[in-house]
Amino acid sequence: MVASISSPALLDLAQNARQAALHLGTLSTADRNQAIAAIADGLTAATPEIIAANQADCDAAQAEGIATPLYNRLKLGESKLHATIAGVRDVQNLADPLGQISLHRQLDQDLVLKRVACPLGVLGVIFEARPEALIQITSLAIKSGNAVILKGGKEATRSCQVLTQVIQKALAQTAVNPQAINLLTTREEIRGLLALDHYIDLIIPRGSNEFVQYIQQNTHIPVLGHADGICHLYLDHQADLTTAITVTVDAKTQYPAACNAIETLLVHEAIAPQFLPPIAQALREKGVSLRGDAATQALINCDPADETDWRTEYSDLILSIKIVPSLQTAINHINTYGSKHTDGIITEDPQAAEQFFAQVDAAGVYHNCSTRFADGFRYGFGAEVGISTQKMPPRGPVGLEGLVTYKYQLRGSGQIVATYSGENAKPFLHQDL
Amino acid sequence: MVASISSPALLDLAQNARQAALHLGTLSTADRNQAIAAIADGLTAATPEIIAANQADCDAAQAEGIATPLYNRLKLGESKLHATIAGVRDVQNLADPLGQISLHRQLDQDLVLKRVACPLGVLGVIFEARPEALIQITSLAIKSGNAVILKGGKEATRSCQVLTQVIQKALAQTAVNPQAINLLTTREEIRGLLALDHYIDLIIPRGSNEFVQYIQQNTHIPVLGHADGICHLYLDHQADLTTAITVTVDAKTQYPAACNAIETLLVHEAIAPQFLPPIAQALREKGVSLRGDAATQALINCDPADETDWRTEYSDLILSIKIVPSLQTAINHINTYGSKHTDGIITEDPQAAEQFFAQVDAAGVYHNCSTRFADGFRYGFGAEVGISTQKMPPRGPVGLEGLVTYKYQLRGSGQIVATYSGENAKPFLHQDL
Numbered sequence: 001m002v003a004s005i006s007s008p009a010l011l012d013l014a015q016n017a018r019q020a021a022l023h024l025g026t027l028s029t030a031d032r033n034q035a036i037a038a039i040a041d042g043l044t045a046a047t048p049e050i051i052a053a054n055q056a057d058c059d060a061a062q063a064e065g066i067a068t069p070l071y072n073r074l075k076l077g078e079s080k081l082h083a084t085i086a087g088v089r090d091v092q093n094l095a096d097p098l099g100q101i102s103l104h105r106q107l108d109q110d111l112v113l114k115r116v117a118c119p120l121g122v123l124g125v126i127f128e129a130r131p132e133a134l135i136q137i138t139s140l141a142i143k144s145g146n147a148v149i150l151k152g153g154k155e156a157t158r159s160c161q162v163l164t165q166v167i168q169k170a171l172a173q174t175a176v177n178p179q180a181i182n183l184l185t186t187r188e189e190i191r192g193l194l195a196l197d198h199y200i201d202l203i204i205p206r207g208s209n210e211f212v213q214y215i216q217q218n219t220h221i222p223v224l225g226h227a228d229g230i231c232h233l234y235l236d237h238q239a240d241l242t243t244a245i246t247v248t249v250d251a252k253t254q255y256p257a258a259c260n261a262i263e264t265l266l267v268h269e270a271i272a273p274q275f276l277p278p279i280a281q282a283l284r285e286k287g288v289s290l291r292g293d294a295a296t297q298a299l300i301n302c303d304p305a306d307e308t309d310w311r312t313e314y315s316d317l318i319l320s321i322k323i324v325p326s327l328q329t330a331i332n333h334i335n336t337y338g339s340k341h342t343d344g345i346i347t348e349d350p351q352a353a354e355q356f357f358a359q360v361d362a363a364g365v366y367h368n369c370s371t372r373f374a375d376g377f378r379y380g381f382g383a384e385v386g387i388s389t390q391k392m393p394p395r396g397p398v399g400l401e402g403l404v405t406y407k408y409q410l411r412g413s414g415q416i417v418a419t420y421s422g423e424n425a426k427p428f429l430h431q432d433l
Numbered sequence: 434m435v436a437s438i439s440s441p442a443l444l445d446l447a448q449n450a451r452q453a454a455l456h457l458g459t460l461s462t463a464d465r466n467q468a469i470a471a472i473a474d475g476l477t478a479a480t481p482e483i484i485a486a487n488q489a490d491c492d493a494a495q496a497e498g499i500a501t502p503l504y505n506r507l508k509l510g511e512s513k514l515h516a517t518i519a520g521v522r523d524v525q526n527l528a529d530p531l532g533q534i535s536l537h538r539q540l541d542q543d544l545v546l547k548r549v550a551c552p553l554g555v556l557g558v559i560f561e562a563r564p565e566a567l568i569q570i571t572s573l574a575i576k577s578g579n580a581v582i583l584k585g586g587k588e589a590t591r592s593c594q595v596l597t598q599v600i601q602k603a604l605a606q607t608a609v610n611p612q613a614i615n616l617l618t619t620r621e622e623i624r625g626l627l628a629l630d631h632y633i634d635l636i637i638p639r640g641s642n643e644f645v646q647y648i649q650q651n652t653h654i655p656v657l658g659h660a661d662g663i664c665h666l667y668l669d670h671q672a673d674l675t676t677a678i679t680v681t682v683d684a685k686t687q688y689p690a691a692c693n694a695i696e697t698l699l700v701h702e703a704i705a706p707q708f709l710p711p712i713a714q715a716l717r718e719k720g721v722s723l724r725g726d727a728a729t730q731a732l733i734n735c736d737p738a739d740e741t742d743w744r745t746e747y748s749d750l751i752l753s754i755k756i757v758p759s760l761q762t763a764i765n766h767i768n769t770y771g772s773k774h775t776d777g778i779i780t781e782d783p784q785a786a787e788q789f790f791a792q793v794d795a796a797g798v799y800h801n802c803s804t805r806f807a808d809g810f811r812y813g814f815g816a817e818v819g820i821s822t823q824k825m826p827p828r829g830p831v832g833l834e835g836l837v838t839y840k841y842q843l844r845g846s847g848q849i850v851a852t853y854s855g856e857n858a859k860p861f862l863h864q865d866l
Contacts, residue, residue: 026792105812107811113812220650250849254849353844361455366842368844368848369849374843378540378853378861379538391553391554391655393826393839406826407796407797408812409798412802414675414802415801416679416802416803417805417811
């Protein structure tokens with residue numbers, strides 16, 4: 001496919017996706033769930049074909065010298081595929097995000113307003129070379145009544161092509177138009193996708209911070225995603241030592257590459273001499289390299305940290321440490337250098353926690369627990385679409401509700417605005433039902 | 434003030450606004466309401482000063498030959514000022530949008546998640562030369578705990594300067610930092626404002642479609658607003674004639690410059706011969722010029738309409754008319770040419786209305802009533818920030834809830850994620866409280 005911003009083929013694909021979305025959005029819960037079940041069945045039946053295509057991707061990537069972590073992501077063995085198919089059946093069992101009524105109000109006699117959840121329309125999802133992501137995204141899209149245009153990492157092209165064919169074939173037996181699911185395979189098509197303001201309602205980019213930032217800066221379509229995860233833990237002078245140690249270790253080391261792992265530990269000066277040595281020891285036992293400001297270096301053995309460190313998401317077993325004279329200084333540091341993702345305080349003082357909650361400007365503010373809880377599954381959302389660090393909702397971990405919007409439905413019996421305007425205006429009832 | 438994208442003065446102002454916002458966001462309902470009352474009192478006391486500054490603006494604009502409708506908007510007579518001050522006191526009485534809990538869930542014993550409404554931070558509001566808008570926006574900003582950077586139309590500069598001084602002086606006696614309210618006075622500063630991604634959380638542009646489009650295309654800050662209001666009314670073959678006539682006349686003529694007035698009337702071919710002549714007559718009596726497709730021209734006397742008309746927001750007493758063979762054709766026309774604002778159907782057939790509601794992709798879908806009801810006051814939102822035609826929430830008329838977001842607060846007692854991971858993972862409770 002020749003791809004440029006005005007590629008007719010891409011425009012055609014987007015228009016067809018839009019048409020398919022309009023129809024998909026009107027289907028019943030049962031119809032959408034049946035389509036999801038058909039996808040799970042189709043994938044199960046096509047397992048050998050999928051595994052073979054993925055093996056070809058893996059062989060080609062290995063011949064080009066792919067790094068081991070990327071290879072592990074690319075590799076879709078039988079057990080990973082089966083676990084992903086089980087996830088598809090879980091999505092089938094989630095509550096329907098469509099049709100929920102968030103406002104029901106009588107404006108006047110026989111003039112009734114409802115705000116009803118409905119699909120966004122067409123999603124553009126750009127993801128890393130991880131084939132099972134295509135399956136997860138597709139099932140979430142159908143559940144939420146949205147069509148989707150997918151672009152996976154290039155190393156996974158053969159896997160994605162086979163998966164898309166299998167899914168489209170499965171959908172052909174259901175009420176969902178197979179054109180609701182679309183695959184792009186070239187990098188050039190991404191720019192074209194980003195220019196389709198009139199056809200794409202939401203872009204979900206997954207991958208490196210640089211990549212997400214690139215997307216955000218090159219489209220006027222709303223983007224769900226976050227470029228940075230610079231999370232903090234602040235140990236207040238009223239912190240419990242055991243809690244401080246266990247939470248710090250978990251928040252840094254349980255999965256350091258995650259966006260909700262901490263990058264900077266802020267420690268109140270009153271407890272630093274007592275707390276830092278055992279914390280440093282516990283972290284070193286987990287292989288963490290420490291960097292500290294001058295005051296920290298005076299208490300423990302560590303490399304120096306400067307302002308660059310406060311702005312860095314290491315995504316690795318590295319932690320920067322800063323000693324602060326007060327809760328307010330800690331809050332100011334977080335609001336200056338943080339990425340509004342998730343920040344925690346360890347303290348036995350409820351008032352300090354409340355001040356932290358009120359003043360820290362982040363999607364998640366945590367008291368006496370690990371920042372690693374910032375996750376859609378852990379929040380009980382069933383499925384996670386992404387984590388948003390924008391200020392406007394949806395903010396924080398986003399489940400299916402991030403893929404729906406709403407319409408105002410107004411049902412009347414001939415009412416006109418002239419009746420409610422001017423000198424003898426009839427008053428509205430505005431009574432919630 | 435020298436203004437460019439990197440203007441240090443503008444950056445300073447934005448940083449101060451951000452600091453003021455952080456403090457404002459932590460104030461109690463009573464403190465914010467008291468500040469709003471102080472503004473109302475201050476404005477009342479300063480009435481002569483405000484009227485004088487506004488008169489100077491009006492004289493200067495008249496000397497430059499301002500058009501009458503713009504002059505009427507610019508003019509802030511004593512009665513308009515008093516009505517606006519009464520509006521400020523109304524805002525004081527609205528429910529507090531902050532602190533509302535939209536999710537309250539026990540993840541596990543002593544690990545409780547809450548989603549709590551909080552302010553956005555700093556708003557950038559660019560509005561037309563209508564001084565009372567500054568007063569309305571300021572009171573809504575304080576109510577919702579947000580700082581605001583205002584830029585009014587240049588003809589209203591003197592009025593806006595005096596109003597800002599009066600408001601800042603009133604705030605100095607309250608818990609709200611006067612630096613929460615800021616005024617820009619030059620057009621160059623708008624570009625600088627649009628570049629302040631890190632300081633401004635939401636831009637609200639008010640004014641012409643072209644202006645709103647310019648803003649949307651020149652910033653990566655979220656924008657609340659809509660560029661177009663191309664609304665439709667579809668007269669189904671099961672429509673009641675009286676309802677069709679009265680609603681069409683209201684939706685077109687009650688306030689033709691409003692974004693929720695209709696631009697195109699779609700008429701089912703089965704009723705067109707009977708319906709169009711009386712509707713055309715009723716519209717002509719209100720001074721409406723009619724433009725029709727070939728089929729319409731065969732039934733009534735009107736100018737020809739072509740595809741350009743279907744894409745045009747006249748904002749005037751002009752209506753384009755198209756005869757369609759079916760409900761589905763009407764829906765397709767709306768989804769092709771509409772602006773996703775508000776579209777209505779007139780029919781006695783509930784199934785036709787349901788199909789229209791499900792398939793028309795718009796913030797408002799209306800049955801047997803005028804599109805002119807699409808308005809925050811009429812919806813009972815108390816105050817309207819704007820109308821959004823984006824797909825993502827907030828969509829449609831936006832009240833105070835469009836100026837707030839939320840934080841996830843997680844309160845624990847030392848919990849770490851390692852406990853809930855791996856082979857012997859502890860299950861979550863996920864129990865709503």
